[in-house]
Amino acid sequence: MSRVAVFGAGYVGLVTGACFAELGHEVTIRDVLPERIDALRRGEVPIFEPGLEELLARNADRLTYTLDVAEAVRDADFLYVAVGTPPTYSGDADLSAVWTVVDELRGLEQPAALVMKSTVPVGTGATVRHRLDDAGLGHVGYVSNPEFTAEGNAIRDFQHPDRIVIGAFDAAHGDAVAELHRGIDGPIVRCDVASAEMIKLAANAALMTRISFINEIANVCEATGADVVRVAEGIGLDSRIGPSFLRAGIGYGGSCFPKDSLALKQLAASSGYHFQLLNAVIEVNELQKRRVIGKLKRHLGSLRGTSVALLGLAFKPNTDDTREAPSLVLAGRLAAEGATVRAWDPIVDGQAILPQATIHASPLEALAGVDAAVLVTEWPELAEVDWTEAARTMSNALLVDGRNMLDPAELRAAGFVYEGIGRNGQ
Numbered sequence: 001m002s003r004v005a006v007f008g009a010g011y012v013g014l015v016t017g018a019c020f021a022e023l024g025h026e027v028t029i030r031d032v033l034p035e036r037i038d039a040l041r042r043g044e045v046p047i048f049e050p051g052l053e054e055l056l057a058r059n060a061d062r063l064t065y066t067l068d069v070a071e072a073v074r075d076a077d078f079l080y081v082a083v084g085t086p087p088t089y090s091g092d093a094d095l096s097a098v099w100t101v102v103d104e105l106r107g108l109e110q111p112a113a114l115v116m117k118s119t120v121p122v123g124t125g126a127t128v129r130h131r132l133d134d135a136g137l138g139h140v141g142y143v144s145n146p147e148f149t150a151e152g153n154a155i156r157d158f159q160h161p162d163r164i165v166i167g168a169f170d171a172a173h174g175d176a177v178a179e180l181h182r183g184i185d186g187p188i189v190r191c192d193v194a195s196a197e198m199i200k201l202a203a204n205a206a207l208m209t210r211i212s213f214i215n216e217i218a219n220v221c222e223a224t225g226a227d228v229v230r231v232a233e234g235i236g237l238d239s240r241i242g243p244s245f246l247r248a249g250i251g252y253g254g255s256c257f258p259k260d261s262l263a264l265k266q267l268a269a270s271s272g273y274h275f276q277l278l279n280a281v282i283e284v285n286e287l288q289k290r291r292v293i294g295k296l297k298r299h300l301g302s303l304r305g306t307s308v309a310l311l312g313l314a315f316k317p318n319t320d321d322t323r324e325a326p327s328l329v330l331a332g333r334l335a336a337e338g339a340t341v342r343a344w345d346p347i348v349d350g351q352a353i354l355p356q357a358t359i360h361a362s363p364l365e366a367l368a369g370v371d372a373a374v375l376v377t378e379w380p381e382l383a384e385v386d387w388t389e390a391a392r393t394m395s396n397a398l399l400v401d402g403r404n405m406l407d408p409a410e411l412r413a414a415g416f417v418y419e420g421i422g423r424n425g426q
C-alpha cells in the first residue's frame, strides 16, 4: 500500500485517485477550489463521469479531500499532478498550474516521486527536474505517466489500459510507479521522460489525423455519390488500418484534442519544424464544423429569422464536458447568421454555456416549431426519439445528422429531409 497525493480534482485527478484507492492505496486529493473540495467531502461529485460516484463512495475510507498542500503531501510516496494545462493565447500549453504545484512542494522532506499525469509539452519534465533541484528537492524523483483515458469511459480505460507509459529519469522511480499500478492488467512501456511526453502528444495527433482523414473522405463522398459509412466499414476491416476513429462527423472537440494539437503544433514550430500534416488536420476540423451551416443554407436559403434546434451540447456522449465542443461553434455561427437557437442535452447545463439559446428538457420539446435540427452529440437518448412525432412537431422537418447516428431510410420514412455527413442515403 502506498500513499498517493493527487493535485487536481478534475476529470483526470478524480478518476486517478478513485482507481488508486480501489487498488488499496491511501489517496489524498487536493484542489484549489473550495466548492469542489466541499462537494467531494459531502459525497457529491463535481463532474459527470459514469461510475465515478460509486467508485469514490466505495473507497471513501481510503480517500481524503483537501485544500491544504501540507495535508496532501504528508507522508506521500507519490505526488500525482493532474492539473489543467489549457492553451495560452499563442496556442502553447499554459503550464502555470503545473509550476504552482512544483513550487508548492518547497520544503518537502521525505523522498517521493512527482508523477506528471497532465499533458505537457516535450521538455517539461527536464525543466521540472531543474526546478526541483534548484529548490533543494533532489530527493524528489520525476516520472512522466501520461493519461490516455477517454471521458465517458475513463474508469474502464484506467483499469484496463491499452498500455501504461512510464518515463523516468531514474529507473528506481519508474519501477515504483510501475509497482503502484500492480493489479492493473496492461502492457507497460518504459522509456525516457521526453519520449513519454511525446507518446501522449503523438497518440492524440494520430487519432485526430484519422478523424480529419475520414471527414475529408466524407466530403469527397458527398461530391461523388459514395457513402462514407460503407467506405469506413470497408477500409476499417483492413487489418493494417482497423475500424476505430473512422466515424465521419462534424469534427472533434473536447478538452484534449484541440488544445493538444495546438500545443504540438507550437512545440514543433518553436523547435524550428513546420508540422504540415498536423496543421491540415486542425484546419480540416475547423472547416468541418462550419460545413453544417452550408448544409442548412442549401435547404433553407438564408438562416435569418429561422430557428434551429441543437440536439446535444457535450463534446461527446457520457460526459458533461463542453470545452471546445462543436455545439459552441455551431451556436455562435447560427446566431451570427440571424437564426434563433434552441437546444437540448441530457446532462449539460445549456443555459450556462449558451445564454442566448433556449434550453429544453427533451428533444421533442426542443424540436417544436423549428425549421431545422442538428444532431450534434450522439447521446443514446436520440435513438429513442419518436422521429415521426418529431417531424410533425417541427415547422420544417430537416435534420442534419452531424454524427451519422440515425438511419437515413427511417428518418425519410418518418417525413424528414435527412442530411448526414458524407452519406448518399443508400
Ligand SMILES: NC(=O)c1ccc[n+]([C@@H]2O[C@H](COP(=O)([O-])OP(=O)(O)OC[C@H]3O[C@@H](n4cnc5c(N)ncnc54)[C@H](O)[C@@H]3O)[C@@H](O)[C@H]2O)c1
Pocket (backbone or CB within 6 Å): 007, 008, 009, 010, 011, 012, 013, 030, 031, 032, 033, 036, 082, 083, 084, 085, 097, 100, 101, 117, 118, 119, 120, 147, 148, 149, 150, 151, 255, 256
Ligand atoms: N479530461 C481528460 O479526459 C484528459 C485525458 C488525458 C489527459 N488529460 C490531461 O490531464 C490534465 C487535467 O485535465 P482535466 O480534464 O482533469 O482538467 P480539469 O480542468 O477537469 O481539472 C483540473 C483541476 O486542477 C485544479 N487545480 C488547479 N491548480 C491546482 C493546484 N495548484 N493544486 C491542485 N489542484 C489544482 C483545478 O481547480 C481543477 O479542478 C490536462 O493536462 C489534460 O490535458 C485530460
